[in-house]
Amino acid sequence: MSDSKSVRNYVASHVRDMPPSGIRDFFEIVSTMKDVISLGIGEPDFVTPWHVREAAIYSLERGMTSYTSNLGLLKLRQAIAEYLHRTYNVFYRPENEILITVGVSEALDLALRAILEPGDEVIYHEPCYVSYNPIITFAHGKPVAIQTTQETGFRLNRAMVEEKLTDRTKAIMLNFPNNPTGAALDLDDLREIGELAVERDLIVITDDIYGELTYDGRHTAISSLPGLRDRTIYLHGFSKAWAMTGFRLGFAAGPAQLVGAMMKIHQYTMLCAPITSQEAALEALKQPESDIEEMKAEYKQRRNFIYRSFEDMGVPCVKPKGAFYAFPRIDKFGLTSKEFALKLLDEENVAVVPGSAFGACGEGHVRCSYATGMEELKEAMTRIQRFIQRRVPAEVG
Amino acid sequence: MDELLKLLKKNALETPENLSKMLDIPIDEVKTRIAEYEKSGIIRGYRAVVNHDQLDIRQVTAVIEVKVTPEREGGFNHIADRISKFDEVESLYLMSGTFDLLLFVSGRDLKDVAFFVAEKLATIPGVLSTATHFMLRTYKDHGVMMEPEEGYERLKVSP
Numbered sequence: 001m002s003d004s005k006s007v008r009n010y011v012a013s014h015v016r017d018m019p020p021s022g023i024r025d026f027f028e029i030v031s032t033m034k035d036v037i038s039l040g041i042g043e044p045d046f047v048t049p050w051h052v053r054e055a056a057i058y059s060l061e062r063g064m065t066s067y068t069s070n071l072g073l074l075k076l077r078q079a080i081a082e083y084l085h086r087t088y089n090v091f092y093r094p095e096n097e098i099l100i101t102v103g104v105s106e107a108l109d110l111a112l113r114a115i116l117e118p119g120d121e122v123i124y125h126e127p128c129y130v131s132y133n134p135i136i137t138f139a140h141g142k143p144v145a146i147q148t149t150q151e152t153g154f155r156l157n158r159a160m161v162e163e164k165l166t167d168r169t170k171a172i173m174l175n176f177p178n179n180p181t182g183a184a185l186d187l188d189d190l191r192e193i194g195e196l197a198v199e200r201d202l203i204v205i206t207d208d209i210y211g212e213l214t215y216d217g218r219h220t221a222i223s224s225l226p227g228l229r230d231r232t233i234y235l236h237g238f239s240k241a242w243a244m245t246g247f248r249l250g251f252a253a254g255p256a257q258l259v260g261a262m263m264k265i266h267q268y269t270m271l272c273a274p275i276t277s278q279e280a281a282l283e284a285l286k287q288p289e290s291d292i293e294e295m296k297a298e299y300k301q302r303r304n305f306i307y308r309s310f311e312d313m314g315v316p317c318v319k320p321k322g323a324f325y326a327f328p329r330i331d332k333f334g335l336t337s338k339e340f341a342l343k344l345l346d347e348e349n350v351a352v353v354p355g356s357a358f359g360a361c362g363e364g365h366v367r368c369s370y371a372t373g374m375e376e377l378k379e380a381m382t383r384i385q386r387f388i389q390r391r392v393p394a395e396v397g
Numbered sequence: 398m399d400e401l402l403k404l405l406k407k408n409a410l411e412t413p414e415n416l417s418k419m420l421d422i423p424i425d426e427v428k429t430r431i432a433e434y435e436k437s438g439i440i441r442g443y444r445a446v447v448n449h450d451q452l453d454i455r456q457v458t459a460v461i462e463v464k465v466t467p468e469r470e471g472g473f474n475h476i477a478d479r480i481s482k483f484d485e486v487e488s489l490y491l492m493s494g495t496f497d498l499l500l501f502v503s504g505r506d507l508k509d510v511a512f513f514v515a516e517k518l519a520t521i522p523g524v525l526s527t528a529t530h531f532m533l534r535t536y537k538d539h540g541v542m543m544e545p546e547e548g549y550e551r552l553k554v555s556p
Binding site: 131 | 400403404415417418419420421551552553554555556
C-alpha cells in the first residue's frame with residue numbers, strides 16, 4: 001500500500017464523517033470475554049411466544065415464500081389498524097395509512113427521507129437510541145438535540161422544545177418510553193408538545209416501540225390527541241413487546257400523504273418486509289394481551305428489583321417508567337461512563353453500556369438492561385455492589 | 398393469583414428480601430403474607446422438582462383411570478378420600494369424561510404397581526374398573542422442562 005496516499009476516498013463525506021456507534025467498540029471488547037453477565041442487551045430475553053413461532057413455521061410449510069404487496073399483507077395491516085384503535089384509540093385506514101417495514105429502524109429512515117429537504121432541522125431528545133442523530137444526517141437533515149437530565153427524570157416539555165425551534169425546524173422526534181433512560185412522558189407534557197407541533201406546523205415522528213412496556217399507568221399515543229393524527233408519523237413494531245427482534249418487523253402509520261411518500265422509497269429500496277415475519281406478526285396480534293401481560297409483569301418485577309437495588313447501594317437512579325432499562329448515575333465514583341463500564345467488566349465480568357453512547361448528556365450514567373433473567377440480574381447487582389464498595393465516591397473521599 | 402404466590406410457585410426458594418424488592422413492598426409484609434398463606438393452607442408445602450429419569454433408582458409411575466359408583470351421600474368424596482390415603486397414590490383428581498378418578502401412582506417396579514391395583518385399588522367397594530398406563534419418560538413436570546433446550550446465545554451488547 002505504498003501508494004495509499006494517491007487512493008481517492010470514495011466514501012461520501014456525510015458518511016465518512018459519521019463516527020461509528022459507541023456501542024460497537026464496546027461490543028467488540030465484551031464479545032471476547034467469557035462468563036460475562038450482560039446488562040448490555042437491548043432486546044427481550046424472552047423467546048418469541050411459541051404460537052407465533054409456530055405460525056411462522058406453518059407459513060413456510062404452506063410454501064408462503066413470495067413477495068407481498070409493497071405496503072405489506074392487507075390482513076396484517078387490518079389487524080394492526082384494529083389493534084391500534086382498540087389499544088390507543090386512534091384509527092388508521094389499512095388501505096393507505098399503514099406501511100409494514102423491516103423494523104422501526106427502516107420506518108424511521110423512510111420517515112426522515114420522505115420529509116426532509118437538505119438542511120431541514122429535526123429536533124430530538126438525548127439520551128436516545130444510537131441511530132437518531134446519524135439517520136437524520138444521512139437523510140441530509142440537521143439533527144438538533146435537546147439534552148434531558150436526571151434532575152427532571154429525563155422528561156421533555158414544551159419549553160425545552162420551543163427553545164430549539166428555528167424557521168428550518170421540520171419535525172420533532174419522540175421516543176417514550178425511552179431507550180436508554182426508561183423515562184415516559186406525562187400526559188400534560190405530551191399534550192403541550194403536541195399543541196406546539198400544531199401551532200408551529202411541525203411533523204411529529206414518534207417511536208413508540210416500548211409503548212406496551214409501560215409499568216405505571218397507560219401509554220398514550222400522541223397521534224390520538226386532537227389535531228395530531230394528520231401530522232404524526234407513528235412508528236411501532238413487534239420487537240419489544242412481542243419479543244420478536246430477529247423477525248425485523250415494524251410499521252408506520254400516518255396520513256396517506258406521508259405514508260404514501262414513505263412507501264415510494266420503501267418499494268424501490270426494500271420492496272417489502274419478509275412474508276414469514278408478516279405471517280408471524282399476524283399471529284402475534286391474535287392474542288396480544290395475554291402474550292404481553294405475562295412478559296410485562298416479569299419486566300415490572302425486575303424493574304422494581306433493579307431500582308431498589310441501586311437505591312440500597314446509594315447510586316442515584318430515576319425510577320424507570322417503561323422499556324427495560326435503568327440509567328443510574330455513576331459520576332460520583334470519579335470515572336467516566338466508559339471507564340466505569342470497562343472497569344466493571346474487567347473486575348466483575350458484568351457488562352453495562354456507557355451512557356455516552358446515547359448522546360453527550362448520557363455521560364456520567366450507564367445503561368443497565370433488565371431484559372435479563374432474574375437469577376442473572378440478582379448476581380449482577382451483587383457484583384455491582386461489590387464493585388462500587390471498593391470505590392470511595394469522589395465527593396466523599 | 399396474586400403476584401407473591403406466582404413468584405413462589407416459580408421459585409419457592411426466593412428470599413423475602415428479593416421478593417420485597419421485586420414487588421416493591423416492605424420485607425415484613427412479604428413475611429407476614431407468606432406466613433398467612435401457610436397458616437390458611439393456601440400454601441400446602443414446598444418441594445423440589447426432581448428429574449427421576451436422571452437418577453439411578455428403580456421407580457415407575459403409572460396413571461390409572463378409575464370408574465367408581467358414587468355413593469348416595471357424599472358422592473365421590475368418600476371413595477376418593479379412601480383411595481388417596483394409600484401411600485402409593487401421589488395425586489388424585491375427580492375428572493369429567495369417560496372415567497371418574499385419575500390417580501398418579503408410584504412403585505419400585507411394574508409388579509409393585511400391579512399388586513397395588515389388583516390387591517388394593519380394584520377390591521375397594523364401589524370401584525367398577527381400572528385402566529393402568531405406565532409412564533415411559535418425563536419431558537415436562539410442573540412447568541419445568543426436564544431437558545432444557547440448548548440455549549441460544551444472544552449478542553452480549555446491542556443498542
